[in-house]
């Protein structure tokens with residue numbers, strides 16, 4: 614049985630008091646026991662939120678792969694872990710696009726996170742121009758090859774993959790369940806080809822991109838969709854919980 618996961622990427626939203634209120638609300642609400650909930654708050658609030666002892670795990674949206682050094686403004690892999698992160702996001706399209714994170718740098722982030730025992734949610738997904746050409750599978754395969762498939766099987770096992778088509782992020786335009794299932798099955802096949810079917814069957818693959826309380830049920834009903842990485846809809850307790858209860 615693969616782990617079902619619903620993760621909230623709060624991005625650069627919420628104040629400290631709003632973050633505390635949201636996590637407390639999520640913690641106090643009923644949700645299915647078999648779903649791992651994770652939230653990725655702004656890094657400056659990780660420490661405070663880790664003191665709430667929530668049932669929901671905490672993750673870092675970003676970190677620098679070095680343990681320390683002259684990288685003004687960055688938080689190191691050690692620092693985000695020390696502040697309470699159990700998970701990290703790597704390869705989110707906003708980091709690739711706005712902060713020019715290269716495939717090579719993402720590879721370093723994956724390695725650093727796993728070396729420190731952090732769990733990686735590795736994001737991949739194609740832009741609209743690639744989808745229109747129907748080259749999305751090749752595009753995603755290249756992203757996995759360049760930043761993830763160097764891992765030995767024992768490390769790969771600890772990774773969660775999130776498929777997030779860029780044209781669906783924050784646009785209100787979600788992938789259809791058929792589009793999501795096709796890509797998730799293709800990703801599982803890529804992992805099986807690179808490693809083996811057993812390992813591929815164990816890896817949770819999440820869908821991200823305008824997933825909300827209305828479409829989550831249909832998306833999560835797909836055989837290869839093991840949960841979601843939620844942006845906008847993770848900022849409201851009711852929406853996030855509806856999604857977490859959509860399996």
Ligand code: PGA
Pocket residue numbers: 622777781782783784785821822823824842843844845846
């Ligand atoms: P969205 O964001 O749910 O707001 O589309 C998803 C993400 O960027 O992870």
